[in-house]
Amino acid sequence: MTTIDAGPAVKGRARTLTPLWLLLPAAAVLLPLFVYPIYQLGLLSVLDFRQAQVSGGQPTRFIGLDNYTDLMSAPRFWSVLWATVLFAAALVLVTLAVGAALAVLLTKVSRWAAYTLSLAAMAAWAAPAMTGSTVWMFLFDTNLGLVNRVLGWEGHNWTYERLDAFALVGAVVVWHSFPFVMVTLYAGIKALPEQVLEAAQLDGANPWQSFWRVTVPMLRPIIAIVVIQSIIWDFKIFTQIYVMTNGGGIAGQNLTLNVYAYQQAFASSEYGLGSAIGVVMMLILLAVTLVYLRLLRRSGEPL
Amino acid sequence: MIRRLVPNTIALIVALVVAFPIYWMVLSALKPAGEIQSASPVPWTLAPSLESFQRVLQVNGFGRYFMNSLIVALAVVVLSGLVAFLAAVALTRFRFRFRTTLLVLFLIAQMVPIEALTIPLFFLVRDLGALNTLFSLILVHFAFTLPLAVWMLRGFVAAIPDEIEEAAQLDGASRWQILWRILFPLVAPGLAATGVFSFITAWNDFLFARTFIISATENQTLPMALLVFFKPDENDWGGIMAASVLMTVPVLIFFLFVQRRLVSGLAGAVKD
Numbered sequence: 001m002t003t004i005d006a007g008p009a010v011k012g013r014a015r016t017l018t019p020l021w022l023l024l025p026a027a028a029v030l031l032p033l034f035v036y037p038i039y040q041l042g043l044l045s046v047l048d049f050r051q052a053q054v055s056g057g058q059p060t061r062f063i064g065l066d067n068y069t070d071l072m073s074a075p076r077f078w079s080v081l082w083a084t085v086l087f088a089a090a091l092v093l094v095t096l097a098v099g100a101a102l103a104v105l106l107t108k109v110s111r112w113a114a115y116t117l118s119l120a121a122m123a124a125w126a127a128p129a130m131t132g133s134t135v136w137m138f139l140f141d142t143n144l145g146l147v148n149r150v151l152g153w154e155g156h157n158w159t160y161e162r163l164d165a166f167a168l169v170g171a172v173v174v175w176h177s178f179p180f181v182m183v184t185l186y187a188g189i190k191a192l193p194e195q196v197l198e199a200a201q202l203d204g205a206n207p208w209q210s211f212w213r214v215t216v217p218m219l220r221p222i223i224a225i226v227v228i229q230s231i232i233w234d235f236k237i238f239t240q241i242y243v244m245t246n247g248g249g250i251a252g253q254n255l256t257l258n259v260y261a262y263q264q265a266f267a268s269s270e271y272g273l274g275s276a277i278g279v280v281m282m283l284i285l286l287a288v289t290l291v292y293l294r295l296l297r298r299s300g301e302p303l
Numbered sequence: 304m305i306r307r308l309v310p311n312t313i314a315l316i317v318a319l320v321v322a323f324p325i326y327w328m329v330l331s332a333l334k335p336a337g338e339i340q341s342a343s344p345v346p347w348t349l350a351p352s353l354e355s356f357q358r359v360l361q362v363n364g365f366g367r368y369f370m371n372s373l374i375v376a377l378a379v380v381v382l383s384g385l386v387a388f389l390a391a392v393a394l395t396r397f398r399f400r401f402r403t404t405l406l407v408l409f410l411i412a413q414m415v416p417i418e419a420l421t422i423p424l425f426f427l428v429r430d431l432g433a434l435n436t437l438f439s440l441i442l443v444h445f446a447f448t449l450p451l452a453v454w455m456l457r458g459f460v461a462a463i464p465d466e467i468e469e470a471a472q473l474d475g476a477s478r479w480q481i482l483w484r485i486l487f488p489l490v491a492p493g494l495a496a497t498g499v500f501s502f503i504t505a506w507n508d509f510l511f512a513r514t515f516i517i518s519a520t521e522n523q524t525l526p527m528a529l530l531v532f533f534k535p536d537e538n539d540w541g542g543i544m545a546a547s548v549l550m551t552v553p554v555l556i557f558f559l560f561v562q563r564r565l566v567s568g569l570a571g572a573v574k575d
Contacts, residue, residue: 018397019393019394019397019399019402020393022389022390022392022393022397023389023390023393023394023405025385025386025389025390026386026387026389026390026449026453029386029445029446029449030412030446030449030450032427033424033427033442033443033445033446034412034415034420034446034447034449034450036423036427037420037423037424037427038415038420038423040423040426040427041419041420041422041423044422044423102317105310105313105314105317106314108307108310109307109310109311109314110307110311113307113310113311113314113315113318114314116314116315116318117314117315117317117318117321119318119322119559120317120318120319120321120322121318121321122558122559123321123322123325123555124321124322124324124325125558126503126551126554126555126557126558126559127324127325127551127554127555128503128506128507128526128550128551128554129507129509130507130509130525130526130529130530130547130550131328131529131547131548131550131551132324134328134529134543134544134547135324135325135327135328135544135547136324138327138328138331138538138540138543138544139324139327141538141540144339144340144538144540146327146344149342149343149344175321175324232414235416236416236417236418238418238509238510239507239509239510239526242509242513243509243530258416258418258419261418261419261422262418262421262510265421265422265425266421266422266425266514271422274422275419275422275423277419278416278418278419278420278422279419281416281418281419282415282416282419285414285415285416286411286414288414289410289411289414292414293407293410293411296410
């Protein structure tokens with residue numbers, strides 16, 4: 001492997017152009033704005049830091065793990081944590097099922113049909129979380145919404161019941177995120193050697209069998225990556241919940257960890273407690289990421 | 304042909320369902336106010352009007368918020384693209400200690416729940432005296448789009464054959480010249496792809512806009528301005544949909560422009 005810093009011919013100022021210099025601008029941005037805030041988040045989570053401390057009325061106090069023990073003993077934290085995990089799990093499953101089914105469908109249709117479906121999926125993918133939320137809210141509006149009008153359910157409020165609200169938000173999230181799964185899996189299926197599927201067909205496998213016994217095992221690395229990306233995205237849903245349930249639903253019934261941390265900090269001025277929730281989230285996602293890295297290594301991606 | 308009739312029909316129906324919300328958004332933005340209130344809404348309009356757009360742009364000053372969003376997103380694209388380009392060159396064209404570690408860190412950085420960092424960043428921005436400014440939004444998105452931009456650009460830099468640089472070196476080009484005159488133009492398609500991604504991230508951001516722009520309404524970006532439309536009892540849906548169209552269309556165009564690159568870049572290890 002030849003690199004441009006090799007070679008004795010290079011002299012003078014050019015010699016100073018080392019990877020260090022090239023990485024310096026990135027470091028100058030990432031250290032203060034990315035690394036330092038992570039450290040600060042950890043620090044805030046072990047402090048008593050509320051409105052009084054922010055305004056300077058009271059001194060900041062180190063309180064060790066008190067914020068964490070407060071959290072652990074709060075039933076609300078556990079219910080939010082559960083809701084977050086279940087909501088994310090449901091989203092991942094549905095997104096994956098829809099994405100995979102449509103990826104297989106794409107391999108069976110004519111060109112124009114595949115193009116039409118891809119175009120529609122792209123539009124859903126590209127729509128900002130904010131405007132995706134607004135248009136779905138309009139479709140499901142209590143009085144003027146098309147859905148209620150068509151169903152004849154005028155006056156039915158889709159965000160009143162906890163599960164209804166989660167389902168509605170979930171539908172928007174799946175609508176946004178299935179295209180990534182569909183397109184990625186479709187690319188994966190197209191890359192499979194055709195002979196393998198033909199051989200399965202000759203051996204008398206029906207489409208269902210060849211999907212589960214041949215396609216899925218061969219796509220395992222791609223599926224793993226798609227699953228983990230989805231877990232990471234779906235665990236961090238913020239905008240849709242915040243906007244569609246007006247900041248976490250009636251009495252906070254639709255809070256997820258993200259929105260919960262945000263509300264603790266910025267609505268209740270419990271900055272220390274909010275940070276502790278943030279740290280918990282960070283640790284959970286770090287664990288998922290480590291699994292992801294191991295899978296990447298195993299699938300042979302050169303770093 | 305007949306064999307494909309069933310799957311084609313299913314695909315078409317799915318496409319209609321998936322595209323319907325976007326269609327409904329555009330349609331409702333063009334419907335006159337009376338039709339939006341109508342008890343039996345129809346999926347077309349015979350009297351399209353721009354009155355919702357006019358109301359949004361003139362009465363609510365959406366033009367200003369649109370420009371604010373545009374300024375933030377474009378600044379992020381330029382800054383993040385340039386810095387990521389340099390870092391990507393360092394990580395692909397040189398072998399040095401901790402190179403792999405750095406790469407892994409750039410990957411991990413993409414997984415960090417940025418939402419959780421709003422709390423420390425809020426205080427950081429406050430201490431800088433930058434609350435309520437577009438600068439604060441540029442700053443955080445610059446940082447948060449960088450890891451993915453580096454990760455995506457890395458592949459584009461690596462795809463350029465070493466021989467091109469060697470030839471330039473033999474011709475007496477300095478490394479500085481090689482960097483900007485040779486590598487930079489060759490990576491341009493990659494910069495466009497990553498740029499679109501950075502643009503979309505900054506453009507779509509609701510969280511930081513909500514957190515940092517507290518009182519200076521003139522510095523709001525589109526997502527926050529949109530939220531202002533929601534009123535407890537009577538939502539101006541025509542206006543909300545018109546504003547949503549204004550926010551969606553630029554991203555949609557960009558997205559269709561680079562969708563293929565985006566897919567391979569995002570999927571990371573997935574090969575075409």
